Amino acid sequence: MKITEIETLRTDEFSNVLWVRIHTDAGVIGLGETFYGAEAVEAHIHNTLATRLLGKDPLRIEAHARELVNLPMAQSSTGAEYRAASAIDIALWDLFGKVCNQPVHQMLGGLCHDKVRVYNTCAGYGYVRSNKIKPVDTWNLSTVEGPYEDLKGFMTDAGALAESLLEQGISGMKIWPFDPAAIENNGTFITAEQMKRAVEPFEKIRKAVGDRMEIMVEFHCLWNLPSAKKIAKVLEAYSPTWYEDPIRMNSPGALAELSASTDVWICASETLGSRFPYKDMLEAGAVQVVMTDLCWTGGLTEGRKIAALADTYHRPYAPHDCTGPVGFVAAIHSSLSNPNTLIQESVRSFYTGWYKELVTTMPRIENGYVLPMEGPGLGTELLPQVFERPDLHVRRSAL
Numbered sequence: 540m541k542i543t544e545i546e547t548l549r550t551d552e553f554s555n556v557l558w559v560r561i562h563t564d565a566g567v568i569g570l571g572e573t574f575y576g577a578e579a580v581e582a583h584i585h586n587t588l589a590t591r592l593l594g595k596d597p598l599r600i601e602a603h604a605r606e607l608v609n610l611p612m613a614q615s616s617t618g619a620e621y622r623a624a625s626a627i628d629i630a631l632w633d634l635f636g637k638v639c640n641q642p643v644h645q646m647l648g649g650l651c652h653d654k655v656r657v658y659n660t661c662a663g664y665g666y667v668r669s670n671k672i673k674p675v676d677t678w679n680l681s682t683v684e685g686p687y688e689d690l691k692g693f694m695t696d697a698g699a700l701a702e703s704l705l706e707q708g709i710s711g712m713k714i715w716p717f718d719p720a721a722i723e724n725n726g727t728f729i730t731a732e733q734m735k736r737a738v739e740p741f742e743k744i745r746k747a748v749g750d751r752m753e754i755m756v757e758f759h760c761l762w763n764l765p766s767a768k769k770i771a772k773v774l775e776a777y778s779p780t781w782y783e784d785p786i787r788m789n790s791p792g793a794l795a796e797l798s799a800s801t802d803v804w805i806c807a808s809e810t811l812g813s814r815f816p817y818k819d820m821l822e823a824g825a826v827q828v829v830m831t832d833l834c835w836t837g838g839l840t841e842g843r844k845i846a847a848l849a850d851t852y853h854r855p856y857a858p859h860d861c862t863g864p865v866g867f868v869a870a871i872h873s874s875l876s877n878p879n880t881l882i883q884e885s886v887r888s889f890y891t892g893w894y895k896e897l898v899t900t901m902p903r904i905e906n907g908y909v910l911p912m913e914g915p916g917l918g919t920e921l922l923p924q925v926f927e928r929p930d931l932h933v934r935r936s937a938l
């Protein structure tokens with residue numbers, strides 16, 4: 540079998556999402572995805588990577604994984620080159636599963652869990668929907684489309700939001716109420732008034748549901764170290780589960796200093812590309828929960844090495860979502876097939892909302908747990924109407 544064509548697709552409406560479809564002479568097609576900078580990734584795939592793949596055996600996945608980032612400008616990052624390689628890698632695993640008529644989680648070694656617990660990232664329907672990526676301006680709170688405008692929920696009525704999640708069996712929620720203060724002060728300091736306002740959701744959650752809800756706190760890498768330490772101390776009273784990306788994720792030493800200053804786990808990081816920066820973080824004792832985004836870090840091939848590395852350091856693994864639908868499905872295959880998975884990120888306003896406008900099958904999430912995908916490969920495909928969209932941009936490189 541050989542690769543005959545590499546096709547990329549993106550839309551104006553969901554402008555962060557880029558899909559790649561790998562066509563073969565056997566007629567089998569693999570589907571992959573990445574997120575952010577879709578046009579830059581598209582250009583890299585066709586201008587640089589296509590010649591490395593066309594005519595090659597698509598099932599030499601490990602060899603391709605190395606070859607695709609064997610470039611001077613693609614060393615251990617989540618830049619466009621890594622995101623391109625990630626999307627292709629996911630497509631190759633989808634193809635492998637389809638060729639063998641098995642789900643991707645089986646191809647990765649089989650199920651380690653019958654189901655995996657999910658937490659809800661409390662984004663709203665419009666969050667990261669457009670290609671503006673600066674925090675706060677992309678919250679898009681006005682675009683209310685349904686019952687799960689959870690970003691507005693945590694900023695205004697976090698207790699009721701926690702109750703609504705618990706009613707669905709979801710006992711973990713991720714919130715980011717410190718972002719407005721970080722943006723306002725450029726992450727350099729936090730005033731007493733800002734601290735009080737940002738702590739309000741935690742008070743409301745604990746008052747409404749006690750300790751039945753786990754709270755993950757997202758900081759989006761916006762704070763300097765002393766401010767992060769100050770916030771970390773104040774929040775300890777509310778027993779959060781983890782602090783995610785509290786500072787820029789480029790200094791294992793600084794993160795280790797923060798980690799040593801608090802009893803709350805540090806979660807890091809969707810921003811890290813390839814296993815190598817994780818090794819530095821783990822060696823420094825800077826991270827307790829290993830988060831990764833498969834669409835950015837090198838795909839399923841690199842993702843399972845990162846999960847294994849975490850396990851080697853006796854740390855749990857927690858795959859990222861809050862990107863696109865195919866990436867979410869890939870993450871679920873990874874969650875289910877790694878022994879040290881703690882929990883899977885999910886966004887109910889996405890998987891009940893815009894994800895369903897794009898793909899045929901969404902994972903089953905029941906009573907706070909995600910179940911294995913069924914069918915060969917990833918177990919989901921782009922919907923036929925995606926190919927008919929007037930805002931669709933398709934580019935092809937062929938033999």
Ligand SMILES: [Mg+2]
Pocket residue numbers: 757783784809
């Ligand atoms: Mg995050």
